[in-house]
Amino acid sequence: MEWNKSGNLTLLTDYYQISMMYAHFKNNLLDKKVVFDVFIRKNPCDSGYSLFAGLEQVINYIRNIKFSEEDINYISSIYPYDREFLDFLRGFRFTGDIWSVPEGTVIFPNEPIMKIETNLIEAHLIETAILNIINHQTLIATKAARIVFSADGDPVIDFGLRRAQGPDAGIYGSRAAYIGGVTGTSNVLAGKLFSIPVVGTHAHAYIQSYSSELEAFLAYAEIFPNNAILLVDTYDTLNSGIPNAIKTFKIMKEKYGDQFKNYGIRIDSGDLAYLSKQARKMLDEAGFSDAKIIASNDLDEYIIRDLKLQGAKINSWGVGTKLISSSGCSALGGVYKLAAEIKDGESIPKIKISENPEKVTTPGVKKLIRFYDKINFRAIVDLVMLHDEKIPVKNFIAFDPINVWKKKLVKNFIAKELLIPIFKNGELVYSPPALEEIRKRAKKELSTISEEIKRINNPHVYHVDLSQKLWDLKHELINKERNKHY
Amino acid sequence: MEWNKSGNLTLLTDYYQISMMYAHFKNNLLDKKVVFDVFIRKNPCDSGYSLFAGLEQVINYIRNIKFSEEDINYISSIYPYDREFLDFLRGFRFTGDIWSVPEGTVIFPNEPIMKIETNLIEAHLIETAILNIINHQTLIATKAARIVFSADGDPVIDFGLRRAQGPDAGIYGSRAAYIGGVTGTSNVLAGKLFSIPVVGTHAHAYIQSYSSELEAFLAYAEIFPNNAILLVDTYDTLNSGIPNAIKTFKIMKEKYGDQFKNYGIRIDSGDLAYLSKQARKMLDEAGFSDAKIIASNDLDEYIIRDLKLQGAKINSWGVGTKLISSSGCSALGGVYKLAAEIKDGESIPKIKISENPEKVTTPGVKKLIRFYDKINFRAIVDLVMLHDEKIPVKNFIAFDPINVWKKKLVKNFIAKELLIPIFKNGELVYSPPALEEIRKRAKKELSTISEEIKRINNPHVYHVDLSQKLWDLKHELINKERNKHY
Numbered sequence: 001m002e003w004n005k006s007g008n009l010t011l012l013t014d015y016y017q018i019s020m021m022y023a024h025f026k027n028n029l030l031d032k033k034v035v036f037d038v039f040i041r042k043n044p045c046d047s048g049y050s051l052f053a054g055l056e057q058v059i060n061y062i063r064n065i066k067f068s069e070e071d072i073n074y075i076s077s078i079y080p081y082d083r084e085f086l087d088f089l090r091g092f093r094f095t096g097d098i099w100s101v102p103e104g105t106v107i108f109p110n111e112p113i114m115k116i117e118t119n120l121i122e123a124h125l126i127e128t129a130i131l132n133i134i135n136h137q138t139l140i141a142t143k144a145a146r147i148v149f150s151a152d153g154d155p156v157i158d159f160g161l162r163r164a165q166g167p168d169a170g171i172y173g174s175r176a177a178y179i180g181g182v183t184g185t186s187n188v189l190a191g192k193l194f195s196i197p198v199v200g201t202h203a204h205a206y207i208q209s210y211s212s213e214l215e216a217f218l219a220y221a222e223i224f225p226n227n228a229i230l231l232v233d234t235y236d237t238l239n240s241g242i243p244n245a246i247k248t249f250k251i252m253k254e255k256y257g258d259q260f261k262n263y264g265i266r267i268d269s270g271d272l273a274y275l276s277k278q279a280r281k282m283l284d285e286a287g288f289s290d291a292k293i294i295a296s297n298d299l300d301e302y303i304i305r306d307l308k309l310q311g312a313k314i315n316s317w318g319v320g321t322k323l324i325s326s327s328g329c330s331a332l333g334g335v336y337k338l339a340a341e342i343k344d345g346e347s348i349p350k351i352k353i354s355e356n357p358e359k360v361t362t363p364g365v366k367k368l369i370r371f372y373d374k375i376n377f378r379a380i381v382d383l384v385m386l387h388d389e390k391i392p393v394k395n396f397i398a399f400d401p402i403n404v405w406k407k408k409l410v411k412n413f414i415a416k417e418l419l420i421p422i423f424k425n426g427e428l429v430y431s432p433p434a435l436e437e438i439r440k441r442a443k444k445e446l447s448t449i450s451e452e453i454k455r456i457n458n459p460h461v462y463h464v465d466l467s468q469k470l471w472d473l474k475h476e477l478i479n480k481e482r483n484k485h486y
Numbered sequence: 487m488e489w490n491k492s493g494n495l496t497l498l499t500d501y502y503q504i505s506m507m508y509a510h511f512k513n514n515l516l517d518k519k520v521v522f523d524v525f526i527r528k529n530p531c532d533s534g535y536s537l538f539a540g541l542e543q544v545i546n547y548i549r550n551i552k553f554s555e556e557d558i559n560y561i562s563s564i565y566p567y568d569r570e571f572l573d574f575l576r577g578f579r580f581t582g583d584i585w586s587v588p589e590g591t592v593i594f595p596n597e598p599i600m601k602i603e604t605n606l607i608e609a610h611l612i613e614t615a616i617l618n619i620i621n622h623q624t625l626i627a628t629k630a631a632r633i634v635f636s637a638d639g640d641p642v643i644d645f646g647l648r649r650a651q652g653p654d655a656g657i658y659g660s661r662a663a664y665i666g667g668v669t670g671t672s673n674v675l676a677g678k679l680f681s682i683p684v685v686g687t688h689a690h691a692y693i694q695s696y697s698s699e700l701e702a703f704l705a706y707a708e709i710f711p712n713n714a715i716l717l718v719d720t721y722d723t724l725n726s727g728i729p730n731a732i733k734t735f736k737i738m739k740e741k742y743g744d745q746f747k748n749y750g751i752r753i754d755s756g757d758l759a760y761l762s763k764q765a766r767k768m769l770d771e772a773g774f775s776d777a778k779i780i781a782s783n784d785l786d787e788y789i790i791r792d793l794k795l796q797g798a799k800i801n802s803w804g805v806g807t808k809l810i811s812s813s814g815c816s817a818l819g820g821v822y823k824l825a826a827e828i829k830d831g832e833s834i835p836k837i838k839i840s841e842n843p844e845k846v847t848t849p850g851v852k853k854l855i856r857f858y859d860k861i862n863f864r865a866i867v868d869l870v871m872l873h874d875e876k877i878p879v880k881n882f883i884a885f886d887p888i889n890v891w892k893k894k895l896v897k898n899f900i901a902k903e904l905l906i907p908i909f910k911n912g913e914l915v916y917s918p919p920a921l922e923e924i925r926k927r928a929k930k931e932l933s934t935i936s937e938e939i940k941r942i943n944n945p946h947v948y949h950v951d952l953s954q955k956l957w958d959l960k961h962e963l964i965n966k967e968r969n970k971h972y
Contacts, residue, residue, distance in 0.1 A: 011675040012653055016686030018674065023709050074678040120695055131648035132656055162617035163817040167498055168654035170618055188504065189497040192560040200502030205824040208836045209606055223509050235839050235967050270841030321817045330816035331649040331807045338691040350694045353721050355756030481721050
């Protein structure tokens with residue numbers, strides 16, 4: 001979208017939203033006010049947490065909503081809608097309120113991460129695009145954070161563009177990955193749009209374009225004497241690539257001395273643990289202990305962790321396919337569910353029952369509070385409360401909403417409300433921070449959750465509890481609905 | 487991109503392409519002509535085939551390549567490039583030749599599906615965007631074809647937009663899914679851009695906005711008496727949803743007679759096999775044997791196959807997340823590899839050796855021939871040949887390029903060359919067909935491969951062989967390179 005500032009995504013919606021808008025329009029439900037929650041049901045890739053991203057693009061989308069005449073013509077070609085409805089669409093804009101957690105916030109399943117309060121018709125239209133944007137960027141930010149966690153301080157670079165699910169997946173994927181902690185991207189357009197550092201040296205085809213590997217290396221190093229990362233696996237890593245890289249480094253060092261810097265090799269195939277250890281030895285023996293070793297080739301959080309366990313001598317990690325497409329968990333199932341109706345200023349909580357228990361929604365207009373340990377500022381528990389409940393100020397007992405016997409005494413805490421106002425009566429009341437700020441925030445946020453929650457496999461489950469009042473309301477409504485039929 | 491006709495994706499490239507372009511520019515390699523092949527190494531999701539898609543967007547991308555002043559400024563902010571190079575970029579456009587298989591073609595691993603012949607610098611720039619577009623759309627078209635195969639004649643509808651990896655993944659994913667055989671999409675913007683039929687009725691929130699389920703159903707059916715697909719799982723499918731749907735159908739039939747048509751129910755949770763069978767019985771007993779049953783909820787080719795095996799009474803399938811994000815195989819690993827250099831009209835074959843045998847490339851300027859059985863027009867074998875070899879006209883023996891003892895007598899065939907010219911000297915020489923034509927072509931193409939190849943699990947492996955001459959050339963080059971070091 002950024003690469004098309006005038007980009008109008010008004011029709012980026014599911015057709016049933018238009019049908020429902022029409023039904024509500026015809027039934028004179030134009031003024032009905034409702035509250036919808038956005039939440040996830042599960043962290044991606046069995047992660048212990050997720051990292052929220054995409055709000056800035058949601059804001060851009062909301063601000064640009066407008067049905068063009070072309071859009072209206074198209075809609076009227078699908079179904080013979082009344083002229084009144086089409087006129088209504090012509091004047092359509094978003095007039096409601098939106099709250100959200102800021103980008104870079106650590107989030108957990110079953111807590112509201114966005115809240116939309118507006119009339120029913122507007123609420124329908126915007127569901128799909130909000131979910132599309134938030135689901136994608138939160139997915140990739142989370143995947144990136146997991147990979148960066150595995151790399152344990154080493155730089156991770158996003159190399160994924162060519163394997164992304166289309167241009168936007170590459171562009172916004174790079175943005176999300178940067179929020180998640182990668183240090184740079186190969187994606188030039190994402191670099192331009194979001195000021196992400198771009199990196200990259202050369203490909204196998206570059207080496208093959210010269211009559212020998214050594215010639216190719218020398219030519220490259222001459223042109224970029226302060227960024228000569230040489231790709232060593234075009235012909236034979238140990239017998240050709242590394243020896244030729246060492247020859248190149250010698251010639252360059254002799255010629256340029258300390259001006260020749262920030263150099264090294266990249267290995268893109270073979271066993272990265274074995275090859276990197278051999279490479280390190282060869283480079284060190286030749287006196288190039290400051291030469292970097294960069295690895296790429298189908299890396300992800302699991303492989304990086306295993307390579308590090310085996311003592312791989314890799315300084316930085318180029319991660320492509322599995323980061324940008326979030327391999328193993330290709331979609332985040334964020335949903336947008338009706339929580340309440342507002343009538344004469346009063347809220348009427350709404351619930352959706354389901355044969356699948358995890359699909360039963362939590363009713364009511366809510367707020368989300370995170371409690372941190374006063375001493376070490378670690379997150380202890382999240383509490384979903386009704387919007388007019390008082391936030392606890394001293395010790396209280398939180399309990400698991402499913403296994404209610406699981407209780408936890410929460411004490412010595414600082415409480416923080418996570419949902420903040422973004423739009424008020426259709427006006428933006430929030431200044432989206434720069435991407436660099438969001439990335440810093442994410443880093444700080446990740447420091448507030450324990451290592452056990454960040455563990456790659458089988459992480460500790462963070463507590464997201466309901467207030468007693470909300471729990472009671474939910475179960476009252478479930479029983480009421482179910483009792484209708486028994 | 488389509489939703490932004492002026493969309494300039496020139497910077498949608500990896501930064502190393504710019505570095506390499508600069509290195510070649512500085513080394514006066516501007517006129518060096520090269521040939522690159524695009525191919526896949528593996529079908530996605532262990533499929534027996536892939537379905538090629540995305541060419542039209544590649545064409546749009548190539549035609550719009552142009553570095554804006556803003557782009558040039560950005561590039562010169564990354565590195566102090568020579569002014570000559572920046573001037574060169576200002577005048578840059580694609581001047582070469584591109585061949586491709588048409589969209590909707592069934593393709594297999596290790597055969598050239600696109601071929602680019604141009605100078606080295608242009609060839610580098612365009613690699614990333616070509617792969618991004620082709621990898622994405624081919625992935626989703628293939629996933630869709632697999633799902634449609636499992637649905638065995640039932641309509642499949644794309645419901646994935648909200649779970650797609652960003653706006654483009656939804657938009658071009660819908661396009662690719664339509665090529666793969668889905669009958670419609672919920673994505674309004676994709677419908678507008680590509681004339682894909684859009685479908686959809688209402689969501690749970692619609693039902694919840696009325697004081698009762700029955701009231702909501704009746705209101706909806708009154709407004710859309712010829713498209714009343716009622717969502718029955720908001721409260722209780724068997725005890726509330728279906729009985730209320732039946733009441734609605736009775737009232738509507740009485741009121742509208744045969745004008746009330748194209749009606750039915752949608753089930754979005756619970757056990758779809760059990761619920762659909764119960765629903766069918768209840769609907770039939772009430773006299774609504776023409777009421778349709780549509781199912782959705784995390785479907786894919788495996789679940790649809792299993793539900794059908796268990797006799798689920800489902801007439802059409804709404805497939806979302808797992809189609810649009812290609813769950814289980816979130817990226818297609820298509821690559822773009824140097825095959826030859828052209829010098830004074832002669833081609834010099836180029837190879838890339840790798841520690842990973844599957845990463846060794848096939849050198850030379852090539853063509854791709856598919857041999858069909860003359861009688862039933864089934865595809866027998868694909869043969870990758872050097873471009874100047876004669877295509878066999880009578881019986882010949884094909885052999886597997888890895889297990890060379892695996893031979894096959896090919897007889898009574900019709901041979902077809904699959905790569906066709908798209909650009910010639912930078913000019914488009916191809917008229918991209920309408921999407922509807924591409925979809926028809928895909929259907930026909932899929933009919934030329936056997937059921938065994940289309941099997942969802944463990945499919946038969948289709949033969950992609952090299953001509954003897956090409957095989958010899960490849961092994962000669964491998965030995966030559968490897969012998970340098972032993």
